[in-house]
Amino acid sequence: MQTIALVLAAGQGTRMKSHKPKVIHEIMGIPMVELVIDAARQAGCNETIVITGHEAEQVEAVLPAGVHVVRQEQRIGTANAVAVAADTVAELTGRADKASETDPQNGVLVVLSGDVPLLAANTIEKLVRTCVESKSAMTVLTAVLPDASGYGRIIRDAETGEVLRIIEHKDATDQERAIKEINTGIYCFALDNLFTRLALIDNNNAQGEYYLTDILALLKAAGQRVTALAVENPEEVGGVNSRVQLADATALMQQRINRAHMIAGVTITSPQTTWISPRVNIEADVTVLPNSHILGTSYIASDVVIGPDTRIVNSDIGAGSVIDSSIVLDSTIRSNVSVGPRSYIRPKCLIEDGAKVGTSVEIKGTHIGKGSKVPHLSYVGDAEIGTNCNLGAGTITCNYDGFHKSHTVLGDDVFVGSDSMLVAPVHIGSGAVIGAGSVITHDVPADALALERSEQTIKEGWAARHRAQHETTHQFTTREEASQNNG
Numbered sequence: 001m002q003t004i005a006l007v008l009a010a011g012q013g014t015r016m017k018s019h020k021p022k023v024i025h026e027i028m029g030i031p032m033v034e035l036v037i038d039a040a041r042q043a044g045c046n047e048t049i050v051i052t053g054h055e056a057e058q059v060e061a062v063l064p065a066g067v068h069v070v071r072q073e074q075r076i077g078t079a080n081a082v083a084v085a086a087d088t089v090a091e092l093t094g095r096a097d098k099a100s101e102t103d104p105q106n107g108v109l110v111v112l113s114g115d116v117p118l119l120a121a122n123t124i125e126k127l128v129r130t131c132v133e134s135k136s137a138m139t140v141l142t143a144v145l146p147d148a149s150g151y152g153r154i155i156r157d158a159e160t161g162e163v164l165r166i167i168e169h170k171d172a173t174d175q176e177r178a179i180k181e182i183n184t185g186i187y188c189f190a191l192d193n194l195f196t197r198l199a200l201i202d203n204n205n206a207q208g209e210y211y212l213t214d215i216l217a218l219l220k221a222a223g224q225r226v227t228a229l230a231v232e233n234p235e236e237v238g239g240v241n242s243r244v245q246l247a248d249a250t251a252l253m254q255q256r257i258n259r260a261h262m263i264a265g266v267t268i269t270s271p272q273t274t275w276i277s278p279r280v281n282i283e284a285d286v287t288v289l290p291n292s293h294i295l296g297t298s299y300i301a302s303d304v305v306i307g308p309d310t311r312i313v314n315s316d317i318g319a320g321s322v323i324d325s326s327i328v329l330d331s332t333i334r335s336n337v338s339v340g341p342r343s344y345i346r347p348k349c350l351i352e353d354g355a356k357v358g359t360s361v362e363i364k365g366t367h368i369g370k371g372s373k374v375p376h377l378s379y380v381g382d383a384e385i386g387t388n389c390n391l392g393a394g395t396i397t398c399n400y401d402g403f404h405k406s407h408t409v410l411g412d413d414v415f416v417g418s419d420s421m422l423v424a425p426v427h428i429g430s431g432a433v434i435g436a437g438s439v440i441t442h443d444v445p446a447d448a449l450a451l452e453r454s455e456q457t458i459k460e461g462w463a464a465r466h467r468a469q470h471e472t473t474h475q476f477t478t479r480e481e482a483s484q485n486n487g
C-alpha cells in the first residue's frame with residue numbers, strides 16, 4: 001500500500017522573531033521539519049512531500065535527499081496547502097484522483113505539520129492503521145487538552161460519538177469552545193477522490209481561509225466514513241510557535257530519548273544534563289556521566305564510559321573505551337581506548353584498539369595505531385602513527401608552514417622523547433627513538449636514535465656561588481619558615 005506523507009512547512013512563524021523560517025529551527029541539532037520527515041519514514045511512509053512557501057529556499061536547503069518539494073505560492077489556508085500537491089501525488093501514484101469508491105487500501109496521504117516535531121513514528125503508524133482497518137476516508141488525530149483554546153474543536157454526535165465536523169476556534173460558539181477534544185492538524189486520508197473533494201472547499205469563514213478541516217463535514221455529506229484517533233500522549237502533538245516552546249519541545253525530546261536509552265540498559269546518572277540526539281545508537285551497559293552531549297549520528301558500543309563534561313558529535317566509540325571530559329568530532333574510536341581528561345579529537349581521526357589520548361591533547365586528521373599512546377599535552381595533526389608508539393609529553397607535529405599542511409608518518413614502536421617537534425613532512429622509521437627536546441626536520445631511519453639539541457654544559461659550583469653573591473638581599477622564606485615565625 002502506498003503511504004505518502006505530506007509535511008506542511010510553508011508558514012512563517014512570526015512568534016519565533018527570527019529571520020529563519022520556523023520549521024528549520026533545530027532541536028538537538030536537527031531542523032524540526034527533518035524530525036517530522038524522519039518520523040514519517042520510520043512509520044513506513046514510502047514517499048514524503050514537503051510543502052514550502054515562506055522563505056522556501058531556506059527550508060528546501062535543509063531537506064534530506066529523496067523528499068519531494070511543492071511550493072505553495074500564497075498562504076491561503078491549509079486546504080490549499082494540501083491541494084497544491086495534487087500533481088505530485090498523481091505522479092507518485094501513477095493514477096488519477098477520481099475513483100468509483102474511496103478505500104484507504106488504495107493508498108493514503110498522511111498530513112503532518114513541520115512545526116510538530118515530537119510526533120512519534122508509532123503514533124503515525126497507529127493513525128494509518130486506524131484509517132485502513134476502519135476503511136475510513138479520513139482519520140483525524142485528536143487530543144484532549146485541559147486548555148483547548150486556539151485549536152479547532154472536534155464536534156461529535158451526542159449519542160453515537162461519531163465525528164461530525166471540526167470547528168475552528170475563531171468560528172466556534174461559546175458552547176463549542178467548551179469542548180476539550182481538539183484537532184491536532186494531523187490526519188490520514190484515503191487518496192481516492194481526495195483532491196477532487198478538496199477543490200470543493202470554500203473560504204467562507206472568520207479567517208477567509210481555505211480550511212482543510214472542512215473536508216471532514218464534506219466527506220460525511222458524501223456518505224464516507226470518518227474516524228478519530230485520540231493521541232495517548234498529548235505532549236507529542238504540541239506545536240512549536242515560539243522559542244519558549246522550542247525549548248520545551250527540546251526538553252521533552254531529551255527526556256524521551258534518555259528514558260528510552262535507560263530502559264534499553266544505558267546508565268545515565270544525570271538525565272537532566274545529558275543530551276543525546278535522536279540519531280545516536282547506544283548499546284547496553286554504557287555509562288553516561290553528567291553534562292555529556294552525544295550528538296549527530298553517533299554509535300556508542302557496550303561498556304563505554306562517557307563524561308562527565310564530554311561532547312561527542314558524529315562519531316563511533318568502540319566497546320570498553322573511556323571518554324573523560326573531552327570533545328570528539330567526526331571521528332572513529334575503537335575498543336578500549338582512553339581519551340582525556342580534557343582532550344580535543346577533531347574531525348577525521350581514527351584511534352585504534354587500546355590506544356590512549358591522554359590529558360589536554362589535540363589531534364586532527366590522525367590515525368593512531370593499536371596500543372599507541374599520546375599521554376600528555378600534545379598536538380598531533382595530519383599524522384599516521386603505527387602501533388605501540390609512545391609520544392612523550394608535549395610532542396608536537398608541526399604540520400603547517402603557513403601555506404601548506406604536511407603529513408607526519410611514524411612506523412611501529414617509535415619512542416618520541418618529551419617536548420619534541422616533528423616538522424612535517426617527516427617520516428620516522430619503526431623502532432626509532434627521538435631524544436627529548438629534539439626538533440626533527442629530517443627523516444629518521446628505523447631503529448635509529450635521533451637527537452637534535454645542543455650538548456649539556458656543567459659549571460661546577462656555579463649555583464652556590466650565585467646564591468652567596470645575592471645572600472644580603474635574599475628575602476625568600478619557605479612555607480615552613482613562615483609558619484615557624486608565625487608560631
Ligand code: UD1
Pocket residue numbers: 008009010011012051053072074075076077078079080081113114115150151152153166167168182183184185210211212213239
Ligand atoms: C490548524 C487547524 C486546527 C488545528 C490546528 C492544530 C485548519 C483550518 N485548522 O489551525 O483545526 O487545531 O491546526 O495546530 O487547518 N500552512 C501552510 N499553508 C497555508 C496555511 C497554513 O503551509 O496556507 C501551514 C502552517 O505553516 C502550519 C500549518 O499549516 O504549519 C497549520 O496552519 P495554521 O494556519 O497555523 O493553522 P492553525 O490555525 O494552527
Ligand code: CA
Pocket residue numbers: 437438439452453
Ligand atoms: Ca630543542
